[in-house]
Amino acid sequence: MKQPMFHTIYPYLRASKKFPHVWCPGCGNGIVLGSLIRAIDRVGLSKDNIAMVSGIGCSGRMPVYVDFNTLHTTHGRALAFATGLKLARPEMNVIVVMGDGDAMAIGGNHFIHAARRNIGLTVIVINNMIYGMTGGQCSPTTPTGSFATTAVYGNIEQPLDISRMAEAAGAPFVARSTVFHVFELEKMMEKALNKEGFAVVEVLSNCHVGYGRQNDMGSPVAMLNWMRENTSPRSVQDGESSAKIARGVLVDKDLPEYTALYDEVIKRAQAGAMNTPL
Amino acid sequence: MAKQRFLQGSEACAEGALAAGARFYAGYPITPSSEIAEILSRRLPQAGGKFIQMEDEMSSLAAVIGASLGGLKAMTATSGPGFSLMQENLGFAAAAEIPCVIVDVQRAGPSTGQPTSPAQGDVMQARWGTHGDHPIIVLSPSSVREFYELTIRAFNLSEKYRSPVVLLADEVVAHMREKVTLPDPGEVEVIDRLEPTVPPEWYFPFDNAMDVPPLVSFGQGYRFHVTGLYHDRSGFPTMRQDEINPWFERVFAKIEHHLNDIVEVQEEMMEDADIALISFGASARSAQSAMRLARAKNLKVGLVKLKTLWPFPEEVVDRVSRKVGRIVVPEMNRGQIRLEVERVAAGRARVLGVNRYDGEMIAPAQIVNAIEE
Numbered sequence: 001m002k003q004p005m006f007h008t009i010y011p012y013l014r015a016s017k018k019f020p021h022v023w024c025p026g027c028g029n030g031i032v033l034g035s036l037i038r039a040i041d042r043v044g045l046s047k048d049n050i051a052m053v054s055g056i057g058c059s060g061r062m063p064v065y066v067d068f069n070t071l072h073t074t075h076g077r078a079l080a081f082a083t084g085l086k087l088a089r090p091e092m093n094v095i096v097v098m099g100d101g102d103a104m105a106i107g108g109n110h111f112i113h114a115a116r117r118n119i120g121l122t123v124i125v126i127n128n129m130i131y132g133m134t135g136g137q138c139s140p141t142t143p144t145g146s147f148a149t150t151a152v153y154g155n156i157e158q159p160l161d162i163s164r165m166a167e168a169a170g171a172p173f174v175a176r177s178t179v180f181h182v183f184e185l186e187k188m189m190e191k192a193l194n195k196e197g198f199a200v201v202e203v204l205s206n207c208h209v210g211y212g213r214q215n216d217m218g219s220p221v222a223m224l225n226w227m228r229e230n231t232s233p234r235s236v237q238d239g240e241s242s243a244k245i246a247r248g249v250l251v252d253k254d255l256p257e258y259t260a261l262y263d264e265v266i267k268r269a270q271a272g273a274m275n276t277p278l
Numbered sequence: 279m280a281k282q283r284f285l286q287g288s289e290a291c292a293e294g295a296l297a298a299g300a301r302f303y304a305g306y307p308i309t310p311s312s313e314i315a316e317i318l319s320r321r322l323p324q325a326g327g328k329f330i331q332m333e334d335e336m337s338s339l340a341a342v343i344g345a346s347l348g349g350l351k352a353m354t355a356t357s358g359p360g361f362s363l364m365q366e367n368l369g370f371a372a373a374a375e376i377p378c379v380i381v382d383v384q385r386a387g388p389s390t391g392q393p394t395s396p397a398q399g400d401v402m403q404a405r406w407g408t409h410g411d412h413p414i415i416v417l418s419p420s421s422v423r424e425f426y427e428l429t430i431r432a433f434n435l436s437e438k439y440r441s442p443v444v445l446l447a448d449e450v451v452a453h454m455r456e457k458v459t460l461p462d463p464g465e466v467e468v469i470d471r472l473e474p475t476v477p478p479e480w481y482f483p484f485d486n487a488m489d490v491p492p493l494v495s496f497g498q499g500y501r502f503h504v505t506g507l508y509h510d511r512s513g514f515p516t517m518r519q520d521e522i523n524p525w526f527e528r529v530f531a532k533i534e535h536h537l538n539d540i541v542e543v544q545e546e547m548m549e550d551a552d553i554a555l556i557s558f559g560a561s562a563r564s565a566q567s568a569m570r571l572a573r574a575k576n577l578k579v580g581l582v583k584l585k586t587l588w589p590f591p592e593e594v595v596d597r598v599s600r601k602v603g604r605i606v607v608p609e610m611n612r613g614q615i616r617l618e619v620e621r622v623a624a625g626r627a628r629v630l631g632v633n634r635y636d637g638e639m640i641a642p643a644q645i646v647n648a649i650e651e
């Protein structure tokens with residue numbers, strides 16, 4: 001008999017301790033968490049060997065609910081904490097969860113450099129196009145013309161494309177999906193978890209409370225519909241040069257991973273090979 | 279056999295770190311601290327450790343904390359501008375009780391100030407720079423030898439008390455060269471953090487029943503939560519006063535119950551003194567010369583050198599203030615330690631500052647003048 005879905009999820013949650021969660025009913029963060037756990041389960045990672053690191057924001061609250069080694073850091077700095085942890089314990093699967101403000105505004109520099117180093121982290125950026133936790137202010141990914149509590153006359157700035165930023169900074173794996181396309185999202189997460197280097201999954205998500213209500217999409221359903229209508233799989237889009245947001249695995253290439261390279265540095269140092277060409 | 283070496287302060291710091299068991303460094307270059315990074319970029323991988331040059335100082339301390347949670351003894355080094363950028367994560371380390379060592383090689387400031395000149399203007403920042411009430415340990419070396427010793431001590435105290443420890447050096451101490459005899463690695467006392475002896479279900483990383491609960495690193499089968507939010511004994515966020523208050527009391531008590539272990543001063547010629555010099559870092563060297571010059575003039579001057587700045591050595595200063603008529607506090611700032619001395623002396627002795635903040639060291643003659651006033 002086929003087992004119901006929640007059987008997969010429950011062993012990964014700190015159920016007895018921290019529920020109900022802090023997120024608004026219908027928030028996309030829960031869908032991201034569910035997808036991530038199912039992907040982890042499919043890849044077969046051990047809970048003891050997983051660290052989940054987050055920054056500050058609604059997204060940043062995710063680690064408290066999961067039964068891993070969990071670290072809730074400061075706003076924007078999750079990747080930097082994770083970099084130290086990964087160097088100390090290269091054998092661990094370190095998953096970093098960030099919001100769009102966390103990853104692209106205050107933490108934008110860390111994002112660029114962690115990608116450039118290609119350190120082996122699985123990076124989930126929940127892009128809800130707004131600052132959720134602080135109540136709906138503009139974020140670096142808020143679309144031009146959208147409203148926010150700090151842009152009541154309409155946002156005059158250009159939004160940043162997180163996936164293209166990751167690609168430009170050198171990430172060897174970049175994928176984008178939405179909380180509407182859950183099965184697709186899970187598969188991307190699975191691929192990202194299996195990738196050796198810096199693997200980014202950008203997830204378009206609904207903050208119907210912070211973003212939706214100010215932009216005529218006050219319900220989760222309205223926002224999920226928006227995701228369905230305004231995104232298209234990459235292959236199709238390639239053919240028709242669509243104005244829609246591309247979904248899919250956007251980058252997948254091989255690059256040597258940082259902690260593996262550092263092991264080589266240690267070997268060279270111990271062999272006394274200072275300033276000798278590689 | 280211990281061998282004599284002619285070392286720069288920065289080298290002594292790096293060697294001290296290695297002797298203490300440091301195996302991780304993350305930092306961002308800044309004068310006058312960059313030598314420490316350069317040396318450790320060579321020496322750490324030789325010892326199987328890891329060095330990473332980060333993109334700024336916020337990420338440097340963040341990586342240090344992450345590595346420490348991964349089980350490595352970890353440090354960073356910086357100077358004023360970078361130390362300012364580290365403040366938020368310094369508070370995180372204090373709140374989450376993650377051992378780490380931050381070396382601040384002070385230079386003249388504020389702002390970019392005078393990067394290549396010495397100062398001691400970060401005394402209050404080291405204590406109060408991050409927001410909110412928090413415990414902290416701050417040490418200050420006055421010689422190359424002390425830079426070595428206090429770096430080891432900084433790691434030992436940070437591991438023992440699960441606290442960030444700031445090593446407040448200055449440009450003079452970091453750049454000068456002195457002859458030092460370093461002990462053999464086996465002779466160095468090295469303290470490692472306590473690890474739990476109970477199974478994971480019994481483990482509370484923030485247990486308020488003891489001053490310093492054990493800390494196990496990530497990946498050892500104890501799956502726990504670490505956050506900068508107020509947290510309960512398991513590490514989970516809490517808004518309950520009955521969980522917040524005991525935590526607050528404990529993190530201060532873990533320092534206050536162990537002042538004898540943490541506070542270190544060195545007294546010289548204080549037996550018969552009626553004037554006391556209280557100083558620290560490079561200024562303590564000037565003070566020592568001034569004391570000798572004054573003694574040659576038959577003035578009864580003694581020296582109290584503070585090796586621990588925070589927690590402030592209140593007991594010592596209290597005792598001294600009851601014994602002498604006058605306390606002179608030479609320091610390369612506008613009187614940050616003098617304020618503390620005045621607070622503790624509470625009018626029992628006259629307190630006088632000797633200050634410079636223009637990037638030059640205080641000359642012994644300047645101190646002698648103040649003594650003779």
Ligand SMILES: Cc1ncc(C[n+]2csc(CCOP(=O)(O)OP(=O)(O)O)c2C)c(N)n1
Binds near residue numbers: 057098128130
């Ligand atoms: C240094 C610092 N600045 C500002 C804040 C306040 N703050 C908390 S969360 C947040 C933004 C959250 O937006 P995002 O990162 O997109 O995450 P979301 O809440 O949408 O998941 C801000 C500005 C903070 N905690 N720390």
Ligand code: SF4
Binds near residue numbers: 026207
């Ligand atoms: S404010 Fe937005 S992002 Fe935060 S929990 Fe509510 S819906 Fe989710």
